[in-house]
Amino acid sequence: MIFFPYVKNIKKKDTFAAKKKRALLIYSFVICIIIALLLRLTWVQIHDFEFLIHQSNIRSSRIQLISTRRGNIIDRNNNLLAITFQVYNIFADPKFLLKYNDIKNDQKIKKLSYIINLPLSELLNLIYKHRNKRFFYLKKDINKKTSIAIKKLNILGIKIQEKSRRYYPYNKITSHVVGFADDNGQGLEGIEKSLNTLLSGKHGKKIVYKDPYNQVFEEKILTKNIPSQDIQLSIDQNLQKIMYEKLDMAISSSKAKSGSAVLIKIDTGEILAMANIPSYNPNNINEAKKDAIRNRAITDIFEPGSTIKPIVIMAALQQGTIKENSIINTLPFNIGKHTIKDVKTYQQLNIIDILKKSSNVAISKIALKMPISKVIDTYSKFGIGKITNIGMIGENKGFNPINKKKWSKLEIATFSFGYGLMLTPLQLAQTFSIIGNHGCFKPLSIIKVNHQVLGKQVFPQKYVDIVLKMMEKVSLPGGSGFQAATKDYRIAIKTGTVKKINKKKRYVNKYIAYAAGVAPVSNPYLALAIVIDEPTSEKYYGGLVSAPIFGQIMQRSLEILNIKPDIF
Structure with missing residues (x-):
């Protein structure tokens, strides 16, 4: 049997060369992919910039109405017959609240229970009861001072809703002339209805941007609101x-x-x-008899x-x-x-x-x-x-x-x-x-x-x-x-x-x-x-x-x- 010792060395050299070649090919392929991705990213940033911004805005912005204060109704001697005042509702997002707060030990939650005059145990029970919901009211019709105190706590998942409420100082005495408006500010009877456009004005629009924590970080006015008008009646x-x-x-x-x-x-x-x-009393319209509302x-x-x-x-x-x-x-x-x-x-x-x-x-x-x-x-x-x-x-x-x-x-x-x-x-x-x-x-x-x-x-x-x-x-x-x-x-x-x-x-x-x-x-x-x-x-x-x-x-x-x- 004839033995060629150099043949073995030749095979080792060929195997190493093949491996090196394959490695270069792989490296080249990876680099090409990276370059392609970089080129695509650059292309997207340059050519699809507005599209990406739009998609981002869709996810982080909302268009909201800018409300106008409903106009007052006054008599010929400037006595108020209908007036709008602000009330505030406190509501919670339980899922958000439980995710970002240790509600059992958080001192802010304890302060909140004190401010809204609700025992801490009852407050916690309410939150847990609605744990799978994204919205429920904690307290309605609170005053501005209380709402400011709650806002200062800055609790993630606790929000304040501002609402307008119509009030009629002379209730039954002027109800058929003045009429009444609903909670959305739409006149339903009397002057409130017949002159609703003037009393309402026209809402404006704004775009509101929120961060991942649902907090507003920027607002832009789209259209300004048209102010309402006060109405002076001939009534004494x-x-x-x-x-x-x-x-x-x-x-x-x-x-x-x-x-x-x-x-x-x-x-x-x-x-x-x-x-x-x-x-009828327009301040408590739900208790009014239908026959009594007619003028x-x-x-x-x-x-x-x-x-x-x-x-x-x-x-x-x-x-x-x-x-x-x-x-x-x-x-x-x-x-x-x-x-x-x-x-x-x-x-x-x-x-x-x-x-x-x-x-x-x-x-x-x-x-x-x-x-x-x-x-x-x-x-x-x-x-x-x-x-x-x-x-x-x-x-x-x-x-x-x-x-x-x-x-x-x-x-x-x-x-x-x-x-x-x-x-x-x-x-x-x-x-x-x-x-x-x-x-x-x-x-x-x-x-x-x-x-x-x-x-x-x-x-x-x-x-x-x-x-x-x-x-x-x-x-x-x-x-x-x-x-x-x-x-x-x-x-x-x-x-x-x-x-x-x-x-x-x-x-x-x-x-x-x-x-x-x-x-x-x-x-x-x-x-x-x-x-x-x-x-x-x-x-x-x-x-x-x-x-x-x-x-x-x-x-x-x-x-x-x-x-x-x-x-x-």
């Missing part, structure tokens, strides 16, 4: 309070279902007071009864159907199977006594001598069947049958003493405001008026003033509105009583009692309408139920407004 809170209290007493004493009253400043058309019973003064319509008779007299005077010295036979008379009669039978009455005694017989005979179109047109001129446009949502325009073509004699007769047409309490007050303004219409306003209001003469002053003087006799002894008389001021008034109509359109033995008028007669300053729905006591006539409260409200209102007495 002093008069509003008097009206509400007197109306409430009248409803209680007459055992009535409900009642409404409206007071108007004649020369400007401003509504100084508007009240309804029943009412009956603008939503509910009734046949006005005898309160409309002054308008018929004016129309007849202008038409020439009657004169100031006319005498009307007031004995009962028949229209078909129906008898038109008065509560008390009179042989005959002059025009003044027709209003003073509120004669259905006389007013029917007068209306039957006129074209029905004349009566309808005159009603319309005094605002009947037209919305007042005071801007409050839900206002009813009432009903005046301007399109009715065929009329029976009975329909004309009853139309003249207030059946077959419908008014809201607000419209009734407006009608008498026009009378008090000598036939001049001025738009009504629930917002304070700071300028002279131009009016429109809708009916000749001559005839309006004649009837105005006649209406004064109604408040004198022997008149249906005698109980409205005041000690210091001359009153021009008309009362009324009507039967109610049910869902089957049949009249039932339920009544509505009215009183409407102006004062002082020498220079009318205020117009007032009172509507009492379904008085159930023995007294249900307007002259007995509504007239007394009319006089009480009118007397006190004129005194407060420093109007000079005209009874000497």
Whole structure:
């Protein structure tokens, strides 16, 4: 056997060379990968920079609204009727809280329990109870001082939520005018709803950046908010309070279902007071009955009864159907199977006594001598069947049958003493405001008026003033509105009583009692309408139920407004 010793050495050299070659290849491959990664990283940083920033922002930023303070609502004398104040809610993120805090031994947690007046054991139990949740309230409606103390503790997982809360200082007294807003700052009733846009303003937007611990480290404004506006109403809170209290007493004493009253400043058309019973407390809306929330003064319509008779007299005077010295036979008379009669039978009455005694017989005979179109047109001129446009949502325009073509004699007769047409309490007050303004219409306003209001003469002053003087006799002894008389001021008034109509359109033995008028007669300053729905006591006539409260409200209102007495 031949042996070649150098062959073994050659194989060792070849093996080493191969290994070295493979190692170089591996090293080269690794270096190429590293270079490729570095090149890719550089490429990404240069070309995808904005994309990466955007993705990072998505994970660490949130867009939030910049809220505006809801505007205040004030009365004409700057008394606050609705105001917003801040409250604070404390909430916890249990998972975050347990992860980053030793809650059993942390002195900050002990201080927190003391600040929120919650025993430490109860606080710990609450946290453990909600350990799998990311949110629960620890305490609601705390004040600013307490919230600052909690914020200073800087406990990871404990947050403070700021909330706006609406408050109504006069609650039930002004609730139907002011209305209310919900917890999100949206007006739901009254002025809060109808002027919600002005009261709310417009929220701005900001972007908030948070760190991994959910703490805000930067904010940027995207859009600025538009500030809200305060609203000044025409309402006089002093008069509003008097009206509400007197109306409430009248409803209680007459055992009535409900009642409404409206007071108007004649020369400007401003509504100084508007009240309804029943009412509700807007500070505790969850306990309010649905039926009590409705603003009956603008939503509910009734046949006005005898309160409309002054308008018929004016129309007849202008038409020439009657004169100031006319005498009307007031004995009962028949229209078909129906008898038109008065509560008390009179042989005959002059025009003044027709209003003073509120004669259905006389007013029917007068209306039957006129074209029905004349009566309808005159009603319309005094605002009947037209919305007042005071801007409050839900206002009813009432009903005046301007399109009715065929009329029976009975329909004309009853139309003249207030059946077959419908008014809201607000419209009734407006009608008498026009009378008090000598036939001049001025738009009504629930917002304070700071300028002279131009009016429109809708009916000749001559005839309006004649009837105005006649209406004064109604408040004198022997008149249906005698109980409205005041000690210091001359009153021009008309009362009324009507039967109610049910869902089957049949009249039932339920009544509505009215009183409407102006004062002082020498220079009318205020117009007032009172509507009492379904008085159930023995007294249900307007002259007995509504007239007394009319006089009480009118007397006190004129005194407060420093109007000079005209009874000497």
